[in-house]
Amino acid sequence: MVTLRDIACEGLQRLQDQGVPSVPLDAEARGVLHNWSAQPAPAVPPRPSPLDLDTPEKKIDYLRQRALDWPPVRRLTTLRDTMVFSVGDVHAKLVVVGEAPGYDEERLGEPFVGKSGQKFNQILAAMGLRRDQIYITNLCKFRPSIGPNQGTANRSPKPEEVAACLPILLAELRAIRPVCVLCLGATAAQGLLGGMGSVSARRGVWHYREGKLPVRVTYHPSYLLRNESIAARRAVWEDMLAVMEMLGLPISEKQRGYFLPRRAVYPGQAH
Ligand code: URA
Numbered sequence: 001m002v003t004l005r006d007i008a009c010e011g012l013q014r015l016q017d018q019g020v021p022s023v024p025l026d027a028e029a030r031g032v033l034h035n036w037s038a039q040p041a042p043a044v045p046p047r048p049s050p051l052d053l054d055t056p057e058k059k060i061d062y063l064r065q066r067a068l069d070w071p072p073v074r075r076l077t078t079l080r081d082t083m084v085f086s087v088g089d090v091h092a093k094l095v096v097v098g099e100a101p102g103y104d105e106e107r108l109g110e111p112f113v114g115k116s117g118q119k120f121n122q123i124l125a126a127m128g129l130r131r132d133q134i135y136i137t138n139l140c141k142f143r144p145s146i147g148p149n150q151g152t153a154n155r156s157p158k159p160e161e162v163a164a165c166l167p168i169l170l171a172e173l174r175a176i177r178p179v180c181v182l183c184l185g186a187t188a189a190q191g192l193l194g195g196m197g198s199v200s201a202r203r204g205v206w207h208y209r210e211g212k213l214p215v216r217v218t219y220h221p222s223y224l225l226r227n228e229s230i231a232a233r234r235a236v237w238e239d240m241l242a243v244m245e246m247l248g249l250p251i252s253e254k255q256r257g258y259f260l261p262r263r264a265v266y267p268g269q270a271h
Helices: 004-017 027-038 056-068 071-075 103-108 115-127 159-176 186-193 221-226 230-247 253-257
Strands: 079-083 094-098 135-138 142-144 180-184 206-209 213-218
Touching: 056 159, 071 159, 094 159, 094 186, 103 115, 103 142, 115 221, 115 230, 135 159, 159 186, 180 186, 180 230, 186 206, 186 213, 213 230, 221 230, 230 253
Parallel strands: 094 135, 094 180, 180 213
Antiparallel strands: 079 142, 206 213
């Protein structure tokens, strides 16, 4: 749990890092600090030795705890407090990476459960997969803040927020060791692959993180909610077919043909 004392210490540390030599304190603030210094420091839970983290389950559990008070993220004041950690099978062959939780995800505590999530579930079902057979995560585990009256509005994470969150995602990938990763949208791809490339520039081919881990980039499901064209749906589906091939999943003729333009067949014409 992050205490007031932790937040005050982080704030003072940040000022010191910025070169601020001293901070004026009124009598009340001096009193509070005096009380804090008189209390014993809260017990820090012992870190498990890496040797104890010998299964993906234990590694992911540990990362869930670390992500809760990961200092680079806590130092930012632009992400909200509620963590939405990953879900799914820690032995999955496929890891799906989105950008950050939105209103629905924060409310329900699970990635991809709002409208984008429902669209994504349809895509998964068309691939013959269920959510519990894959691992679903986000680059940022906290919803980006827009301010006190945020309501249902969401925003994409900024580069410094992505940079702060990325180490947790990379540690998740090292724990799970999937066959491949699917990035939904440009932000997830920019985090994992670097650079500022758009989805159109990156989709349609395999990328390799650190020359090893195959990464496929496709449009975010929210894009499909805004653009229902056959071309957009086919583009995503072609990426899904490539992912299915990479995973060694069976692909039926029907699946191969989804969203292909139908040739008009006239009465009397041979098929
Ligand atoms: N969009 C994302 O990128 N991730 C979510 O979890 C929900 C919406």
